[in-house]
Amino acid sequence: MRRRPPRRPASTRRQPAPPPDPVPKSAANRIRLHSDRDDNKFVTVLIVDDHPSFRASARILLETEGYDVVGEAEDGASALRAAGQLHPDVVLLDVQLPDLDGFEVAGRLRLLDDPPAVVMTSSRDGADYGRCIEGSGALGFVAKAELSGAALAALLSE
Numbered sequence: 001m002r003r004r005p006p007r008r009p010a011s012t013r014r015q016p017a018p019p020p021d022p023v024p025k026s027a028a029n030r031i032r033l034h035s036d037r038d039d040n041k042f043v044t045v046l047i048v049d050d051h052p053s054f055r056a057s058a059r060i061l062l063e064t065e066g067y068d069v070v071g072e073a074e075d076g077a078s079a080l081r082a083a084g085q086l087h088p089d090v091v092l093l094d095v096q097l098p099d100l101d102g103f104e105v106a107g108r109l110r111l112l113d114d115p116p117a118v119v120m121t122s123s124r125d126g127a128d129y130g131r132c133i134e135g136s137g138a139l140g141f142v143a144k145a146e147l148s149g150a151a152l153a154a155l156l157s158e
Contacts, residue, residue, distance in 0.1 A: 042066070042067070042068045043066075043067050043068065043089050043090060043152075043156070044067075044068045044069075044070045044086070044087075044088045044089045044090070045062055045067050045068065045069050045070065045088055045089070045090045045091070045092055045152075046069075046070060046071045046072070046073065046079070046082055046083055046086060046088040046090070046091045046092070046116070047059060047062075047069060047071070047072045047073070047092045048072070048073045048074075048075075048076075048079040048082075048091060048092065048093045048094055048097070048102075048105070049072075049074070049092075049094040049097075049121070050074050050075060050094065050096075050097055050098050051094075052074075054094075054144060055072045055074075058092060058147060059072065061147060061148065061149070062092075062149060062152070064149075065148065065149025065150075066149060067090075067149060067152070070086045070088050071086045071088070074098075075097050075098050075099045075100070076097045076099045076100030076101075076102075076104065076105040077099055077100070079091065079093065079097075079105050079109075080105065080108055080109070083109055083112065083116060084112065087114060087116075088116050089116055089117065090116055090117045090118075090119060090152065090156065091106075091109060091116045091117070091118045091119070092119050092121055092142075092147075092152075093105060093106060093109075093118055093119065093120055093121065093138070094120075094121055094122060095120055095121070095122040095124075096122065102120055102122075102136070103120075103132050103133075103135070103136040103138075106118045106120065106136035106137055106138045107136055107137060109137075110137040117139045117155075117156060118136070118137065118138040118139055119138065119139055119140055119141070119142055119152060119155055120133050120136070120138045120140070120141045120142075121141065121142050121143065121144050121147065122141075122143065122144065123143070123144050123145070124143075125143060139155050139156070139158070140155040140158070142155070
């Protein structure tokens with residue numbers, strides 16, 4: 001019969017490694033808003049579009065790329081309410097909504113105490129809207145087919 005070696009005292013036993021810290025989902029892809037308010041705050045986004053399929057696609061795309069989608073709205077009135085309650089950093093705003101057009105909504109969002117950056121979007125080309133985008137106070141325009149975290153980040157860094 002084989003003898004086992006004597007057990008080491010508890011103080012000399014090898015301790016198991018501590019479990020690794022949990023890593024937030026898509027941590028490597030988190031995109032941060034560089035602002036004087038809070039350098040560590042993730043960019044929060046409100047998506048405003050009357051098509052549920054686009055809202056769902058935009059949410060998945062932006063969340064995958066590190067944005068924090070805090071809400072969705074299907075028309076101008078609900079967008080204004082949601083922006084007032086949620087205080088997003090960015091509002092991704094469709095130009096054509098059933099009740100108010102996106103330019104009107106963008107103008108009203110500018111009047112909030114802490115107005116969000118507004119990025120207009122449409123299935124049409126931005127050139128179709130000419131100076132309306134600039135006049136609305138929006139930060140810029142991204143065509144729906146070209147929406148990406150990088151496109152949004154480029155507008156936010158301007």
